[in-house]
Amino acid sequence: MRIRNYNDLMRDFFTVADALNRRAAYDYAAGGGSAGASDGSSQALSLPLDVLAGDDAFTITAYVPGVNPDDVEITLEGEELSIRGSLPAVEENAPFIKRELYHGSFERRLTFNVPINADAIEAHFNNGLLTLTVPKAEVARPKQIKIRTV
Numbered sequence: 001m002r003i004r005n006y007n008d009l010m011r012d013f014f015t016v017a018d019a020l021n022r023r024a025a026y027d028y029a030a031g032g033g034s035a036g037a038s039d040g041s042s043q044a045l046s047l048p049l050d051v052l053a054g055d056d057a058f059t060i061t062a063y064v065p066g067v068n069p070d071d072v073e074i075t076l077e078g079e080e081l082s083i084r085g086s087l088p089a090v091e092e093n094a095p096f097i098k099r100e101l102y103h104g105s106f107e108r109r110l111t112f113n114v115p116i117n118a119d120a121i122e123a124h125f126n127n128g129l130l131t132l133t134v135p136k137a138e139v140a141r142p143k144q145i146k147i148r149t150v
Contacts (some may be wrong), residue, residue, distance in 0.1 A: 047083060047108035055142055058112070058134040065128035072130065076118050081110045081134065115139055 052059040064072065064085060072085040086105045115137035122133045 044084075045087075045102050045104065045106040047106040049083075049108055049110075051110070055136075057136055058116075058132075060110070060132040060134065062108070062130045063128060064106075064130050067128070069125040069130075072125075074123055074132065076116075076121065079112050079116075081112070081132075083108045083130070083132075 047062050047064075050061045060081075062083065064087070066088045067085055072083065075082045075084075084105070084107045087103050089103045112134070117135040117137050120135045124131045124133075
């Protein structure tokens with residue numbers, strides 16, 4: 001019998017957790033690559049994001065290919081940032097052999113656990129890559145404390 005160490009257990013846990021996250025969060029291809037649910041209702045894709053936390057700001061990136069930047073709505077309400085839009089639709093009667101790309105509305109909401117400077121938020125769009133810079137408020141930034149000798 002092999003004795004398992006902590007690293008083996010954690011590796012197994014994260015492998016299973018990653019598989020579950022992929023299945024639960026990004027399984028839009030199984031639905032035919034569209035926003036239409038099987039019951040006829042409309043559901044929005046939870047837009048996949050990368051969020052980096054720096055000392056002075058959060059950097060959020062998302063792929064939104066084919067979307068006009070004017071059609072993306074970014075709002076901040078309290079501590080919650082929302083990103084909404086729609087990926088362009090294709091002709092429904094097109095002779096698809098395989099259809100995996102998502103077409104339809106998307107939405108993502110993020111709640112920040114530190115105060116942010118709402119007036120300094122910047123959004124940039126370049127070749128289908130949306131990048132948001134969300135600066136932390138001055139009170140939330142780390143402070144360097146110098147040691148003085150007596």
